[in-house]
Amino acid sequence: MDLRMQMATFPCLMLFLLLWSQVPEVQGQEFRFGFCHVQGVKLQVLRKAFGTLRDTVQAQDNNTSVRLLRKEILQNISDAESCYFIRSLLTFYLKTVFKNYYRQAAELRVMRALSTLTNNFIALTSALHPREEDAVFSLADSARRQFLQVQGAFQQLDLEAALTKAVGEVDILLTWMEKYYQC
Numbered sequence: 001m002d003l004r005m006q007m008a009t010f011p012c013l014m015l016f017l018l019l020w021s022q023v024p025e026v027q028g029q030e031f032r033f034g035f036c037h038v039q040g041v042k043l044q045v046l047r048k049a050f051g052t053l054r055d056t057v058q059a060q061d062n063n064t065s066v067r068l069l070r071k072e073i074l075q076n077i078s079d080a081e082s083c084y085f086i087r088s089l090l091t092f093y094l095k096t097v098f099k100n101y102y103r104q105a106a107e108l109r110v111m112r113a114l115s116t117l118t119n120n121f122i123a124l125t126s127a128l129h130p131r132e133e134d135a136v137f138s139l140a141d142s143a144r145r146q147f148l149q150v151q152g153a154f155q156q157l158d159l160e161a162a163l164t165k166a167v168g169e170v171d172i173l174l175t176w177m178e179k180y181y182q183c
């Protein structure tokens, strides 16, 4: 990867390094999904972990014409819906995807990266506290319907292919999450 590509891929990291080299302490790196703010999980750590398994896992995906995290869905999530949507999606990754991918991850020797992703997704999920008031029920409901489209596409595929695709699409997820990351 040349430097220009790296800068496009890791804009926050580059900014972070730039700031870090000038200021002893950098504050304010956090995710802001609507009104859910999460500190303590770093996008760069997620990107780095995914980077070590990306090529291996994506090479196992035999059907690149199918996509779970479709653009039309992700681009349609409003700021206010994002907290509900990301919570459903991360829970799905933890309970359905990563949990069932450990055997393949061991065979492919990418266990360590998968554990890092798992631990950071757990930390993010447990820090997301959407408001449960009636006033925002319609938001939760709409986010839920959009999440169900992702889950539906996953269920259409053979389990092994679906797991491979979902893990391989974590970079699409991270790119979407980056919009909500303040660095």
Ligand SMILES: *[C@@H]1O[C@H](CO)[C@@H](O)[C@H](O)[C@H]1NC(C)=O
Pocket: 062, 063, 065, 066
């Ligand atoms: C890829 O998925 C599509 C839609 O599910 C299916 O029609 C096609 O046969 C699949 N191709 C391969 C190579 O599995």
Ligand SMILES: *[C@@H]1O[C@H](CO)[C@@H](O)[C@H](O)[C@H]1NC(C)=O
Pocket: 072, 073, 076, 142, 146
């Ligand atoms: C886009 O969002 C609107 C409102 O939340 C929803 O009604 C519609 O079904 C969504 N479209 C897709 C493709 O998810």
Ligand SMILES: *[C@@H]1O[C@H](CO)[C@@H](O)[C@H](O)[C@H]1NC(C)=O
Pocket: 060, 061, 062, 160, 161, 164
């Ligand atoms: C994709 O195809 C290769 C070669 O046929 C196979 O080893 C691999 O298990 C397949 N991947 C999935 C997820 O089925």
